Amino acid sequence: MCLRVAAALLSAALSGCAFDNVGFLAGKVTPASDAVVIDVYQLGVHLRTRAEDAGVSFGVAERTYVFSVDQAGSLPTGWHYFIVPMPDERAQVLDTRNIGVEIRTTAPESSVTIGYRQTTILANVPSDASIILRAVYDSRDRSRIRLKYCREGKIC
Amino acid sequence: MLKRLSVATMAVALLAGCEPTNLYVVHTTVVGVDAGVNTQQTAGHLIVGYDRKFAAVVPKSVPRDDGGKEAMAALSCSETEVTGIFLTGFTEYLATGEAAKQFAARLGRADRQALEGKRFFECAEENK
Numbered sequence: 001m002c003l004r005v006a007a008a009l010l011s012a013a014l015s016g017c018a019f020d021n022v023g024f025l026a027g028k029v030t031p032a033s034d035a036v037v038i039d040v041y042q043l044g045v046h047l048r049t050r051a052e053d054a055g056v057s058f059g060v061a062e063r064t065y066v067f068s069v070d071q072a073g074s075l076p077t078g079w080h081y082f083i084v085p086m087p088d089e090r091a092q093v094l095d096t097r098n099i100g101v102e103i104r105t106t107a108p109e110s111s112v113t114i115g116y117r118q119t120t121i122l123a124n125v126p127s128d129a130s131i132i133l134r135a136v137y138d139s140r141d142r143s144r145i146r147l148k149y150c151r152e153g154k155i156c
Numbered sequence: 157m158l159k160r161l162s163v164a165t166m167a168v169a170l171l172a173g174c175e176p177t178n179l180y181v182v183h184t185t186v187v188g189v190d191a192g193v194n195t196q197q198t199a200g201h202l203i204v205g206y207d208r209k210f211a212a213v214v215p216k217s218v219p220r221d222d223g224g225k226e227a228m229a230a231l232s233c234s235e236t237e238v239t240g241i242f243l244t245g246f247t248e249y250l251a252t253g254e255a256a257k258q259f260a261a262r263l264g265r266a267d268r269q270a271l272e273g274k275r276f277f278e279c280a281e282e283n284k
Contacts, residue, residue, distance in 0.1 A: 093248075107195045108180050108213040115188015122181040122248040127215035127228050130253030134276060138237075138245040148276070150255075 016044025020086070027084030029077045035092075035147035036072035038065045040084055052090050052106060052124055059100015066093035066137065068149045092147055093135050094121040179230055179252060180213040183243050208243075210236065218253070229256040233279035249277050 018025045025042040040063045047056050053063065071089045095118070096102075102113045125131060131151055138144040185208045193200035212232065217225040230252045237245040251259040259277065262270045 095243075104192075107178065108182070109192045109194050111190060111192030113186055113188060113190040115186065115190075117188075117190065118183075118185040118243060120183040120243055120246070122183065122234060122246055123179065123232075123250050124181075125179045125250065125252050127177050127179060127218045128253065130255040131251070132255050132259065132276065133248065133250040135246075135248045137247075139242075140244055144245070 018042050018044065018046045020047070020049055021084040023082065025082070025084060027080045027086075029075050029080065029085065030142050031077055032066070032142060033146040034069055035145055036067045036069060036075055037142055037145055038067070038075075038084065038086060039063070040065070050090075052094055052121060053096065053104075054106050055102065055104040057098050057100060057102045059098060059102075061096065061098040061100075061102075063097075064093075064095040064139065065091035066135070066145060066147060067091055068147055070149075090124060091121075092124075092133070092149055093137055094119070094124075095137065095139060096120075177215060178213075179215060179228065179250075181211075181232065181234060181248060181250070182213070183210045183236065183246075184208070185241055185243060187241070206241065208238075208241065210234075229253060229260075231256040231259055231277075233277065235279065247279075249279055251277070 016024045021027070021040070023042075023046070024044050025040055025046070027038055027040040030037045030039070040061075042057075042061045042063070043059075045056065045058050046061060048054055053065075065086070067087050067089065071087045071092075073087065075085045075087070097116075097118045098113070099116050100114075102111075102117045104111050104113075104119065122135065122137075123133060125133070129151075131149065133150075134146070134148040136144060136146040186203055187206050190203040190207065191201070214230060215228050218228045220226050230250065232251075233249040235247040236243060262272075263277070264270070
């Protein structure tokens, strides 16, 4: 079994492709204030099925996901290669930068981009939710990232 | 560096067959060729060159407990930092649903709860 997984990872790496958080990619998990930041760097083809980031990209990509501490649980911090730990839940903040071809199939818009594309989702909240959110994001300084996400209107 | 500040209280009450089910606050910057269509497939675009968009997509209605529908309540404030053509940072304040209604009510008062609300929603105090 381990041999098969290793072979699959090796073939993915050699062909430069990734599926969600597995394949030819590297990621860094960084704790922040009430948040966990996951940076994913990828080269080649990347097929993604996460609800907030579904699509396919070809080229060079950097994707940053910000989760609340509750969502992230106890993810191992630091660098990860070929398999980047990622919560199943929707990220509260998403910032993606891609050079190459980017096909996005997510709401509120599906798109195809050839060239450079940066997509930043500052908030993505279900219509029937009663929440209070405060998100501070800085793509150059992870130590500035903060997240407060409170349900049912409680100030936290 | 360019800072943009927008404050909006949004309440929309229209019924539509195929409307977004989530509230989105989204930014995109594109250099190259970009083609897209919204989820309702009622609008699309084709861009060649450079474009930057900042948009909030608000569901027109939300279901009520009694089976009816009502306007979605949202209180939102976004501060963005742009360096060159790149969005480098932002601060997003958002309250939705019952929380937004309670928050809006608190902000108009002068008691301890109002103070807590203003501390959390700093932009409300700045834009008073």
